[in-house]
Amino acid sequence: MKKLGFGTMRLPLLDANDPKSIDIEQFKKMTDMFIERGFIYFDTAYPYHEETSEIAVREALAKRYPRESFLLADKMPISRVKSADDYPRFFNEQLAKCGVEYFDYYLLHNVGRDRYADTEKFGGFEFIRKIKEEGKAKNIGFSFHDDAETLDMILTAHPEVDFVQLQINYLDWDGAVAQSGKCYEVALKHGKKVTVMEPVKGGTLAKLPEEAMNLFNEFYMGEEVKPTPASLAIRYVASLDNVRFVLSGMSDLSQLEDNTSYMQDFEPLTDDERELINKITAVLKKTIKIPCTNCRYCTEVCPMNIAIPDYFGLLNLYAVTGQKTGMYYNRYSMNHGKASECIHCGQCEGICPQHIAIRDYLEEFAELYEG
Ligand code: SF4
Ligand code: SF4
Structure with missing residues (x-):
């Protein structure tokens, strides 16, 4: 087979x-x-x-x-x-x-x-x-x-x-x-x-x-x-x-x-x-900064509807190229919560199969894209 x-x-x-x-x-x-x-x-x-x-x-x-x-x-x-x-x-x-x-x-x-x-x-x-x-x-x-x-x-x-x-x-x-x-x-x-x-x-x-x-x-x-x-x-x-x-x-x-x-x-x-x-x-x-696999389990539980894996994709890209892609961030955040809107409830980290420190990376992302 x-x-x-x-x-x-x-x-x-x-x-x-x-x-x-x-x-x-x-x-x-x-x-x-x-x-x-x-x-x-x-x-x-x-x-x-x-x-x-x-x-x-x-x-x-x-x-x-x-x-x-x-x-x-x-x-x-x-x-x-x-x-x-x-x-x-x-x-x-x-x-x-x-x-x-x-x-x-x-x-x-x-x-x-x-x-x-x-x-x-x-x-x-x-x-x-x-x-x-x-x-x-x-x-x-x-x-x-x-x-x-x-x-x-x-x-x-x-x-x-x-x-x-x-x-x-x-x-x-x-x-x-x-x-x-x-x-x-x-x-x-x-x-x-x-x-x-x-x-x-x-x-x-x-x-x-x-x-x-x-x-x-x-x-x-x-x-x-x-x-x-x-x-x-x-x-x-x-x-x-x-x-x-x-x-x-x-x-x-x-x-x-x-x-x-x-x-x-x-x-x-x-x-x-x-x-x-x-x-x-x-x-x-x-080169890879965040080992996110885009499984999106975290987005199902996030009360703020934050596009976590999409933002992490941008952060990984930045780590490799040093370039920000604001156009994508604007598109993602149009229908989702912004990274800075995270209320630190921790539900995402409880479900993430890759055990990623999601809250820390969102803070870093918010500083880069919204700071
Ligand atoms: S810690 Fe932040 S990103 Fe994670 S589920 Fe709570 S609000 Fe969403
Ligand atoms: S649950 Fe973890 S690995 Fe899956 S998309 Fe969210 S951050 Fe990435």
Whole structure:
């Protein structure tokens, strides 16, 4: 089975400022091309696109293809679960929104040290075990953005899970926060298959800064079909033995065309390509200031509707180029709170899978753009 999975967190939009305005017609074309090329794995979640991704999956996929012809993964929004009754309520809502009778893969979404106690208290693992017994979930697992020690603790307590979904990419492999490499080793130790998320780190590894891009271009000079930086990042994780699926959040047909082209007859990385990755990593580590992956979990909880990841994108750009782009800031802040309007409630930091000191960076950003 092919390893590439279609992540539906960054679908094409009709209005770039409205995450709910999914371009269904384009998504249908992307779905058709994905399936025509022999790929079958789709991944959605309750909060994606402000709770409309699951509906889009129903329209583009579940209503148009026989159920047995594709694999669908969905995730329980454990951050919103406040009692044991919420589990069946959310799950049934998700089945209805996706227009299916069962999920092939079902996960507890973003389990980490902070949420683990509540997940146990409200019977989260018990719930997914039960839906598996009932045939409503074929495989059960959880997605995870915390440290390797916590992962080891959870997998020891829950040997019943079939797989884990981890953030793995070459930049985070030795990272102190995401700990991609250590988490991968823990999953291996427990004999769990891995689904990879964020293989291009929210697009960071798809658009390399100039110095890294020069290394990339030099390496592939003279190639008949030149690969893209995203392809290098995705092939890096797909080359790991224990990886079952690699999710890519594709936003248009050209990205899908590119990803499916090299993942159709997948070639693992060569030793020379691994060496290239080491050099690119060294360059990136010098330049990336905030490790934001644009997952937008923080914007869902921010009472001031601050466009946190968009502002961080501008701050990262400033760190690399030294240039401010006021035009973008004006556009973002037109429909969102300004960075200086942060009330320091800390809710964003409680949910951020990358453990970013959001309040500090917003202050820095406000000084730069509003000061
Ligand atoms: S700390 Fe600031 S940015 Fe974070 S959720 Fe609260 S108001 Fe929003
Ligand atoms: S700041 Fe954290 S939660 Fe917000 S988009 Fe970035 S990585 Fe996601």
